[in-house]
Amino acid sequence: MSLGSRSLLTFLDAPVVVGDPEGRTAYVNPAFAARFRPGGGDATGQPLSALFEGGVREAVLRAVVECCEQGRTVRFRLRHAGVGYTAVASPIVAEDARVGVVILLVESGAADERLLALQRELSEPVGELRRVLDELMEQTGGRRDERYRTLVEEGSRALARVQKWSEELTALIAGRPAAARPDASFDAVRVVQDAAARLRGEFAALGIELEVLVPARLPRVRGDGARVELAIVRLLQGRLSTARESASVTLAARPIGREARSIVISICDAPGGDGLSMADPTEPIPAIVTEIVRELGGEIRSAADPLVGRTTAIRLDVISD
Amino acid sequence: MTNVGSEQGAKASARRDQSVSTLVRDAQQLLRGHDYEGALDLYQMAASLDSERIELEGYVDLLRSRLVKRYRERIGDAGRVPTLLVPLDQITRFDLPADAGFVLSMIDGRTSFGELLSVTSMGPFEALRIVAGLLDAGIVGVET
Numbered sequence: 001m002s003l004g005s006r007s008l009l010t011f012l013d014a015p016v017v018v019g020d021p022e023g024r025t026a027y028v029n030p031a032f033a034a035r036f037r038p039g040g041g042d043a044t045g046q047p048l049s050a051l052f053e054g055g056v057r058e059a060v061l062r063a064v065v066e067c068c069e070q071g072r073t074v075r076f077r078l079r080h081a082g083v084g085y086t087a088v089a090s091p092i093v094a095e096d097a098r099v100g101v102v103i104l105l106v107e108s109g110a111a112d113e114r115l116l117a118l119q120r121e122l123s124e125p126v127g128e129l130r131r132v133l134d135e136l137m138e139q140t141g142g143r144r145d146e147r148y149r150t151l152v153e154e155g156s157r158a159l160a161r162v163q164k165w166s167e168e169l170t171a172l173i174a175g176r177p178a179a180a181r182p183d184a185s186f187d188a189v190r191v192v193q194d195a196a197a198r199l200r201g202e203f204a205a206l207g208i209e210l211e212v213l214v215p216a217r218l219p220r221v222r223g224d225g226a227r228v229e230l231a232i233v234r235l236l237q238g239r240l241s242t243a244r245e246s247a248s249v250t251l252a253a254r255p256i257g258r259e260a261r262s263i264v265i266s267i268c269d270a271p272g273g274d275g276l277s278m279a280d281p282t283e284p285i286p287a288i289v290t291e292i293v294r295e296l297g298g299e300i301r302s303a304a305d306p307l308v309g310r311t312t313a314i315r316l317d318v319i320s321d
Numbered sequence: 322m323t324n325v326g327s328e329q330g331a332k333a334s335a336r337r338d339q340s341v342s343t344l345v346r347d348a349q350q351l352l353r354g355h356d357y358e359g360a361l362d363l364y365q366m367a368a369s370l371d372s373e374r375i376e377l378e379g380y381v382d383l384l385r386s387r388l389v390k391r392y393r394e395r396i397g398d399a400g401r402v403p404t405l406l407v408p409l410d411q412i413t414r415f416d417l418p419a420d421a422g423f424v425l426s427m428i429d430g431r432t433s434f435g436e437l438l439s440v441t442s443m444g445p446f447e448a449l450r451i452v453a454g455l456l457d458a459g460i461v462g463v464e465t
């Protein structure tokens with residue numbers, strides 16, 4: 001694992017640390033030594049944890065553990081001596097299948113720092129709005145207040161979207177796609193309703209009815225809801241451009257299987273009349289949608305039958321208790 | 322031993338494929354006669370037999386979406402108020418499922434179809450199917 005002093009890494013301006021499978025430092029390049037260990041002596045052989053302090057040490061060790069255990073690249077952010085860094089920890093697999101790690105630290109741009117600060121500023125009023133809407137919701141339970149309750153519910157859904165995209169923005173700035181979080185899960189009912197709400201106006205403008213068929217509740221689904229919403233929106237947009245002769249498009253979600261370990265989300269497109277008039281109804285699935293479904297470990301299939309119409313079905317796994 | 326196992330697996334898989342194909346063919350036959358309810362049952366059976374073919378679940382949703390429109394047409398204006406046409410003591414002879422009994426218990430001559438459908442906590446398809454079925458069976462009607 002030892003790298004010679006004339007390694008190409010020596011000439012990099014970005015700090016680099018290589019850790020061996022025992023968690024010791026195998027190599028640090030001069031850029032790392034200059035910024036993180038000025039006058040600190042040779043780091044080789046020292047525990048990786050000894051190279052960093054405080055919150056940075058915690059962030060680095062967490063990333064190293066995740067990287068080595070799961071064998072995948074982990075991105076994270078850290079700040080040292082007033083400078084922000086975007087860090088990438090990648091696994092190195094030795095011949096005996098033991099895993100080491102290489103960590104590359106790239107200085108964050110000022111724009112990234114500003115974006116993070118703005119996101120933090122946004123999250124506070126969003127939280128206040130959430131509290132206000134929750135309180136209003138409690139006060140609008142009666143029949144006479146039904147109209148206002150609907151308005152509050154619409155506001156809550158819109159706010160949930162703001163929160164979701166705000167979190168997505170944070171993850172993106174941090175170089176950490178939300179989909180990569182292994183513990184992420186989402187409420188499929190809300191995701192389906194949000195996706196439909198985003199395009200309802202466009203459907204109405206073309207005179208196409210968009211029907212949503214979802215139960216009041218569904219088991220939580222594994223993965224990133226924002227990505228699934230994006231996939232549904234893309235599929236609905238596809239229907240908007242090709243289903244003009246159709247009387248309606250239905251977006252449905254329901255549990256499937258005896259033990260409801262999965263759900264199916266379908267976009268169905270039935271032509272008007274008896275359905276026999278639908279010509280070449282097969283629809284290609286956009287690449288981004290296929291990618292998202294694959295990321296989530298799900299399955300997607302498109303099919304058509306001139307007698308009924310066409311359908312694109314996505315199966316996603318629910319989270320176990 | 323492994324070979325025998327895989328042969329048996331392949332035979333079982335072939336039998337399953339054949340059953341699914343037969344169910345789909347029969348469902349399409351029913352669709353030609355506009356029997357969406359019957360076709361839905363067959364597609365549901367096919368989907369449960371072959372869970373790998375997720376498109377079968379898509380067809381199930383397609384048929385459900387078409388049936389929802391039928392049920393809505395049958396029910397008409399959601400603001401109308403349903404009433405019981407059959408005396409309570411005679412309802413047992415219809416041998417209704419529990420869900421239908423639950424819906425019936427909420428018909429009070431004041432609650433509209435729309436309100437009824439929104440408070441059942443069932444999925445929209447299931448709720449509409451029950452209400453339309455009660456109308457078809459003459460158990461429930463609408464005051465004119």
